[in-house]
Amino acid sequence: MMFWSESCLVSALLALLRSVLPALLLLAVSRRLWALRWSAARDKTCALPLPEGSMGWPLIGETFHWLFQGSSFHISRREKHGNVFKTHLLGKPVIRVTGAENIRKILLGEHTLVSTQWPQSTRIILGPNTLVNSVGELHKKKRKILARVFSHAALESYLTRLQDVVKGEISKWCAEAGPVEVYAAARSLTFRIAVRVLLGLKLDEQRIAHLSKTFEELMNNLFSLPVDAPLSGLRKGKKARDVLHAEMEIIIKEKLKKQNADENCDAFDYILSAAKENDYNLTMQELKETAVELIFAAHSTTASASTSLILQLMRHSEVTERARAELEAEGLIMDAPSACCSCRNDTSNTCANDETENSTTDMTRPRFKTKALLDKITCPDKQARRLLINVPYLSLQKLSQLCYLDCVVKELLRFLPPVSGGYRTVLQTFELNGYQIPKGWSVMYSIRDTHETSAAYMSPELFNPERFTPDQDESKNSRFSYVPFGGGVRRCIGRELALLVLKTLSVELLATAEWTLATKTYPTMQTVPIVHPVNGLHVHFNYRNNASGRNRRESTHI
Numbered sequence: 001m002m003f004w005s006e007s008c009l010v011s012a013l014l015a016l017l018r019s020v021l022p023a024l025l026l027l028a029v030s031r032r033l034w035a036l037r038w039s040a041a042r043d044k045t046c047a048l049p050l051p052e053g054s055m056g057w058p059l060i061g062e063t064f065h066w067l068f069q070g071s072s073f074h075i076s077r078r079e080k081h082g083n084v085f086k087t088h089l090l091g092k093p094v095i096r097v098t099g100a101e102n103i104r105k106i107l108l109g110e111h112t113l114v115s116t117q118w119p120q121s122t123r124i125i126l127g128p129n130t131l132v133n134s135v136g137e138l139h140k141k142k143r144k145i146l147a148r149v150f151s152h153a154a155l156e157s158y159l160t161r162l163q164d165v166v167k168g169e170i171s172k173w174c175a176e177a178g179p180v181e182v183y184a185a186a187r188s189l190t191f192r193i194a195v196r197v198l199l200g201l202k203l204d205e206q207r208i209a210h211l212s213k214t215f216e217e218l219m220n221n222l223f224s225l226p227v228d229a230p231l232s233g234l235r236k237g238k239k240a241r242d243v244l245h246a247e248m249e250i251i252i253k254e255k256l257k258k259q260n261a262d263e264n265c266d267a268f269d270y271i272l273s274a275a276k277e278n279d280y281n282l283t284m285q286e287l288k289e290t291a292v293e294l295i296f297a298a299h300s301t302t303a304s305a306s307t308s309l310i311l312q313l314m315r316h317s318e319v320t321e322r323a324r325a326e327l328e329a330e331g332l333i334m335d336a337p338s339a340c341c342s343c344r345n346d347t348s349n350t351c352a353n354d355e356t357e358n359s360t361t362d363m364t365r366p367r368f369k370t371k372a373l374l375d376k377i378t379c380p381d382k383q384a385r386r387l388l389i390n391v392p393y394l395s396l397q398k399l400s401q402l403c404y405l406d407c408v409v410k411e412l413l414r415f416l417p418p419v420s421g422g423y424r425t426v427l428q429t430f431e432l433n434g435y436q437i438p439k440g441w442s443v444m445y446s447i448r449d450t451h452e453t454s455a456a457y458m459s460p461e462l463f464n465p466e467r468f469t470p471d472q473d474e475s476k477n478s479r480f481s482y483v484p485f486g487g488g489v490r491r492c493i494g495r496e497l498a499l500l501v502l503k504t505l506s507v508e509l510l511a512t513a514e515w516t517l518a519t520k521t522y523p524t525m526q527t528v529p530i531v532h533p534v535n536g537l538h539v540h541f542n543y544r545n546n547a548s549g550r551n552r553r554e555s556t557h558i
């Protein structure tokens with residue numbers, strides 16, 4: 001009986017092997033043929049070999065490994081094959097490049113060796129008139145016009161509005177009874193900044209919510225299969241884009257009617273006046289596409305960095321304390337009596353949505369518009385009440401004096417760069433690190449890996465703002481070892497605005513708020529499509545109580 005069942009098992013296994021073996025053999029042969037197909041695709045006019053690496057499985061390449069392994073996909077391959085390796089992702093042969101010297105050649109080779117390459121769905125949804133989709137002379141011209149939006153004068157003119165939006169959002173976080181999901185809150189903050197500061201719009205909550213939802217729909221479908229069918233990602237993205245364009249058209253028409261040559265208040269004003277000066281006739285389509293492009297480029301990147309900022313400040317209390325000490329030394333933290341702690345948390349009394357009309361750089365101006373509003377505060381100590389709400393307004397000059405904060409923000413963008421790299425198409429075969437990079441292939445330059453592996457940094461795995469102090473700036477001798485904003489002619493045009501947002505948020509948070517992690521452990525970080533904590537990061541915020549050193553949550557527990 002036993003013998004019979006054993007022989008049954010063996011024959012069943014043999015039968016299984018007989019049926020599976022041909023399939024396995026076929027897979028192995030097809031994988032080998034696929035590898036040979038790509039070896040044969042090398043540029044025969046160049047004697048150099050292709051980089052090391054695997055092209056994965058026929059058609060799908062290593063796409064699934066890449067999607068499921070996240071950042072460890074690149075790390076494991078880099079460790080195995082070196083700083084320049086080949087792979088096959090999303091239907092295209094790709095060469096991934098790490099290291100300051102290697103990425104330098106790519107970033108400086110724009111328009112000659114390589115050309116920027118966004119996925120087809122992104123190009124279709126954003127439109128042909130955007131900066132990211134333009135090349136050569138047109139790109140140069142458009143950059144010149146858009147640069148005006150981020151000039152020193154423009155940034156100075158945005159600062160008061162920007163600070164008001166930041167204050168308003170922080171007061172909502174502090175008023176929240178439970179924990180705040182920081183990544184979602186940061187996305188809301190940066191969307192409001194884009195609408196209020198870049199587009200100059202003062203919208204009611206309902207309209208902001210509608211626009212923000214439509215915009216999220218566009219973002220969610222920006223990287224989808226290029227199939228324009230009902231219910232497809234591309235179709236949904238295009239629909240959201242059309243709704244946003246219709247809204248923008250109304251706003252732009254209003255602006256064009258009112259435009260006063262001497263008055264620049266928002267990005268539209270700066271674009272229109274720069275275009276006029278450069279004899280560039282901007283069409284309505286170009287203006288609409290540019291407005292959506294700016295929100296797209298600013299929104300997720302800055303939200304990612306803002307979330308990482310809160311995470312790092314929370315993890316490194318010594319950095320928080322040092323940054324606070326600098327704010328105190330610069331007169332940006334005003335000590336407030338503890339008696340006012342409760343009324344600070346009462347958002348009905350704060351000007352959470354106070355959109356200051358008469359922009360002013362008066363550093364001592366109270367936070368409330370009118371005396372009537374001020375009188376509504378329930379705090380019995382009128383003098384203390386005035387001190388509490390008297391948070392100073394910032395200026396670019398004041399911010400430039402905050403040297404330690406500058407190091408914190410720089411290190412933040414080195415340690416957790418929001419964008420992990422950029423894609424290019426190779427225009428002509430060139431040499432890199434002893435390998436050929438063949439014409440027609442894609443190249444991805446890596447920001448995160450370059451920061452993590454650069455010899456320029458001592459212990460790059462540590463978060464250490466001091467590595468950027470002016471006398472020991474570790475990146476100063478190796479320009480391309482610090483590239484959170486890319487480099488060359490495609491370098492981030494909104495860099496200065498992004499830094500301004502991060503510094504304003506830092507000052508407001510450090511001066512007015514305290515925070516505690518609402519979960520037992522810190523979340524891990526996800527890198528695709530942009531760096532963010534997997535659970536969004538749950539945090540309790542409270543207003544700071546400078547005099548007693550205790551926050552409201554602690555005092556209510558006593």
Ligand code: HEM
Pocket residue numbers: 116131132143293294295297298299301302305417418419421422423483484485486487489490491492493494495497498
């Ligand atoms: C922390 C925030 C930000 C980060 C980390 C960031 C990062 C980057 C990077 C790495 C690139 C180059 C991509 C490539 O090489 O393909 C880029 C390009 C760009 N960024 Fe940013 N960015 C940020 C904020 C902003 C803001 C606030 C704006 C505008 C309001 C903006 C507008 C743009 C535009 C328009 C481009 C395309 C430039 C071109 O093609 O010439 N970015 N950004």
